Amino acid sequence: MSDQITFTIDGVEVKGKPGQTILEAADAAGIYIPRLCFMKDLIPHGSCRVCTVFINGRPQAACTQPITEGAIVENDTAELKEHRKNIIDMLFVEGNHFCMFCEKSGNCELQAMAYRLGISAPKYPYLFPKRDVDATHPDILIDRNRCILCGRCVEASRDVDKKTIFEFVGRGADKKVAVNANADLKDTDFKATDKAADVCPVGCIIKKRVGFAIPVGQRKYDTKPIGSDIEAGKK
Amino acid sequence: MSVNLTSAIKEICKFCGNDRTRMMDIVRAVQQQFGQVSDEAMNYIAKCVNCHRVEVESVVSFYVFLSKKQKGGVVIRLCNDVVDKMSGSEVVAEAFEKELGIKFGQTTPDGKITLEYAPCIGMCDQSPAALFNDEIITYLSTDKVKEVVADIKKHYDPSKLKHRLGDGHNADELVHSCVHNNIRNKGRVIFAEFKPEAGLKNALAMSSVEVINEVKNARLRGRGGAGFPTGMKWQFTRGAAGEKKYIICNADEGEPGTFKDRVLLTERADMLFEGMTIGGYAIGADEGILYLRGEYAYLRKFLEKVLADRRSRNLLGKDILGKKGFNFDVRIQMGAGAYICGEETSLISSCEGLRGDPKTRPPFPAQKGYLGKPTSVNNVETLCCVPRVLEMGAAWFVEVGSAGSPSTKLLSVSGDCKQPGVYEIPFGVKVSELLKMVGAEDAQALLIGGPSGQIVGSADFQRTICYDDLATGGAVVVFGPERDMVAVAADYMEFFVEESCGYCTPCRAGNVLLKKYLDKILTGCGEPEDLDILQKLGESVKITSRCGLGQTSPNPVLTTLKNFRKSYETKVKKTTNGMQPTFDIRKAVKGAETIAKRDSVIFVK
Incomplete structure (x- = not known):
């Protein structure tokens, strides 16, 4: 070979x-x-x-x-760009994403992708689902309104941290990330130092008290579009 | 934690070897015994099989027959499929609510009966139908609901429900069901007289490679819908690295409008297991799994008996029919209510005791399937064809049918026709001929291949049913002239919304949106632009979805948009003032007005 x-x-x-x-x-x-x-x-x-x-x-x-x-x-291609924009629109309307007061704004991959693809507002009607917030953990907040079900936290916790703090439950539009406890994140042995605390592409799993350490306007995607780092390596 | 619960779970888990890959059996057993899989139960199961609690919950929350919430000892699940609705399930639903004094989704105050809806339970030819736990009651009417509810309230034991018995093995004491086979047309392959075990004997006299070649020469293709060449699948599985291999029979037919596998499992169980045994011999597997959909649990005892008989006749077990070294046996894996598990990689996930998420391909099941071993997943009907190919030879098998699609196909026909039931027809039959056969010459539309197939109109009635033209896994639903095809499309989208596993974005969110736009159009709020949005959204779901469910779920919309465009166009209207007709403020404030007991003042320019 x-x-x-x-x-x-x-x-x-x-x-x-x-x-x-x-x-x-x-x-x-x-x-x-x-x-x-x-x-x-x-x-x-x-x-x-x-x-x-x-x-x-x-x-x-x-x-x-x-x-x-x-x-x-x-x-x-134009066709694929259209499909990608449609997917991003779907992700925006199936959750509750309020960029203007989300502390992930500027560091959010979903937001950055929308801007890169030229989306300023989704074209589909908002579905306004009811989603839970779990603020019980001393260092970490889970705001499921912003979850895009990417599976990063599930995998990082299972495969890297070897803890399986997170897993998907439910199916279809009711699918969500659950924690390995009867109810709350505080009842797990999740730590802010876990890999799974650092992988969320959106503002769903976020660390408390550091959200505005870097001001809006100086964040990762505020100056350069998402993907720029990869394109910079073009041969 | 109650001692009763812990000791029962301990026993159940022990019975399943404390093996977490048997999670489906464990949680099904707990659900059956306690009417729920509670938080306590999940914690204890996790302890017994050494996994995380959230992994148990992940499984329990995926399947509709399992629940964290307490359910009644009797769960009545009324089928709300499109065909059942056409035959009056909505009136039947009202009757159930009236007789039980509860709404759907509720449990009676005494905690004994829960009332729910179920998607297609495989009884479209005798709808409306409902499940009472594992028992099936067909041809429901308001009168029959009264009778059956009065009956169940006497003993709360569905197996004691009084009903007449169906035909064939439905009357067998182990099935004891009112289900009818409704076999309307017998073809030469499946329903003809045949010599049991002749195919198996011939196969065992050949080498495995020769068996595969015979199946290849018969050009047998998967009968579940995808049409993948069976011989090739077997060859790949046989050739894949590794000693241990599996053959799995996909008996999870869940496509709304399909029920032919139900009839095969009832009347051709031996033929099916013979086919699986031949398949096992061909690919080098010593274990087979029959994945039986939860809705067909009423057939389980009977199928176990057929397997036991085969073991006693040395048709299963060690050195089968004297063939030294050929060992093969079959176990039954029950599903628990998830359409997606008919998708072969989801089915494998489910067999492994996981939620029924499809797996990432590659690797394909033939390379890495059940428990990571090479696995061939074949449909019930496909496996029933196999003994006939080996008995009569490939040349005989291809004598009928069309050039590209040899042999016969079973169709499950229901809807607006005089003779609903199972038809074994040669491939290549014209739609118009089929309509004549089933007594539906006034049909406006035909759903062919189930909702994930196509909805065609009279312009397509001269086309033929085969892999190269109108392909089908077997579901055919007839719609009479008075049906609203946009409403039909919306009903089928509702099904996909319910049944999407939620893994990938387009299927999880896209189907919800497709349904929302259809509802908007059906309530008279649609605009001409919405048709364009529907089309483009549907295409995105089709192109970008991860598995076959999402890749076909927009079909009810896309094919009706194409074939029944007028029906859409008459429902959407351009507003004259350029304003969207989507918001009705009077309707929006009505709820608040009722609470406040006063009318709102609405200013209109």
Whole structure:
């Protein structure tokens, strides 16, 4: 087996290693494929579907699909941008996201993705679901209004922290992240130093008392769009 | 914690080897015994099988037959499928509420009976129908509801309900059910006379590779809907690395309008297990699992008996029929009410004692399936075809059918037709011929392949039913001229909203939105632009969803938009003043007015 696989993304030749996913190989080549649930060092969850690309004409999630020799990948197309915008709109209306007073604003990957894709307000009607807030833990707040069910906290707690503090319960629109206790986060052995406390892409799992340490306007995505770091590595 | 609960759970878990992969059996047993899987129970189960409590809750909260909340000893689940509604389930629902004195979702004050709705329970040909725990009562009417409620209140034991018995094995003492087979048309493969075990004997006289080749030559394709070539699936599974392999029969037919597997499980159980045994021999598996949908629990004892008989006849077990080294057995895994578990990777998750989330592919089940081992998942009907292929040969099998789709197909036909039931027809039959056969020549529309298939109108009635034209897993629902196809689409979207596992964004949120737009249109608030939004939203859900459920769930919308466009267009209207007609302030303040007992003053320009 060759130790190098060559394929194309939007006509640009990309070289990757066997076992890499489309997304990993694209990142290494400095080509940004929009994504939300994916996080380096966690098992790709493949749930947000933002990284959907066409591989030889078939839609697949770039974060879970391995690269193959000669594959023709379409990423930055008008059609895919439209689908991605629709997914982001869905995420905004299925939860309760109020960027203007969310302490994650500027560091939020959902917000940043919306701006990168040119969304200023979602086009679908808001669903205004009833979601719980859990403020029982001394150092951590869970505000499920902002959860996008990406699975990062579930995986980080299970696979990295080896604690399984979080798991999904319910199904369909009622699916949510639950904690490993009869009721509250305070009844678990969750620590602010856990990996799972640092992975939330939105303002759902946040650390108390540090929310405004960096002022709005000077935050990660306030100056450069999401994905810029990857594009900076373009060869 | 009550001693009773802990000792019972301890025993249940022990019986399941304290094995967390048997979680489905554990939580089902706890639910059955206590009418709930409480917080206490979850904590104790987690302790017994050495997992986290939240992992138990993750499973319990996924399946509708399981619940954290206390339910009555008798749970009545009335099917609210589209076809049941067409045959009057709404009146029946009112009758249940009246007779029990409770609303749907409630339990009687004495805690004995819970009333709920269930999506398609596989009885569309004898609807309206309901489950009383595991028992099924069909052809419900207001009078029958009165009778059956009075009856159940005498003993609160569904197995003692008085009803006449159905035909065939439905009358077997282990089934003891009022369900009818309604076999309307017998074809040459499934319902014809055949020599039991002849196929198995022939197979065992061949090598595994020869068996696979025979199935390949028969061009047998999956009968569940996806149509993947069975021989190829077996070849991949056989060729995958690893000693231990599994064959799983997918008996979780949940597509609204399908019930043919119910009839096969009742009347062709031996044929099915023969097919599984041949499959086991072909791929090199010594274990098979029959994943039986929770709604068909009434067949379980009977199927266990068929398996026991086969063991005693050496058709299962060690050195089957004297073939040295060929060992194979089958266990039954019960589902617990989740349509998604008909998706093969979800089904595997469920067998492993997890919530029924689909798995990430690749790897495919043939490489890494049940417990990480190479696994072939095959539909009931597919496996029933196998003994016939081996008995009569591939050449015989392909004699009928169309060029691209050889042999026969079972169709579950229901809705506005005179003869609902199961039809075994050769592939390639024209829709118009089928409509004539089932007594529905005035049909306006036909749902073919279940809601995840297509809704077609008369323009398509000259098309043929086969893999290359109108593909189907078997569900065919007929809609008469008076049905509103937009309302039908909305009802089917309701089903997908209920049944989405919620893993991926487009299926979890997109289906909810599709339903919302349809409701908006049905209440007269739709605008012409909404049709465009529906189309684009539907396409996004189709293209970007993670598994087959989401990739097909927008079909009721997309195919009616295409084939019944007029029905939509007459419902949406352009406003003359350029204002959206979506907000009715009088309606919005009505609730508050009732509480305040005074009218609001609304200023109108």
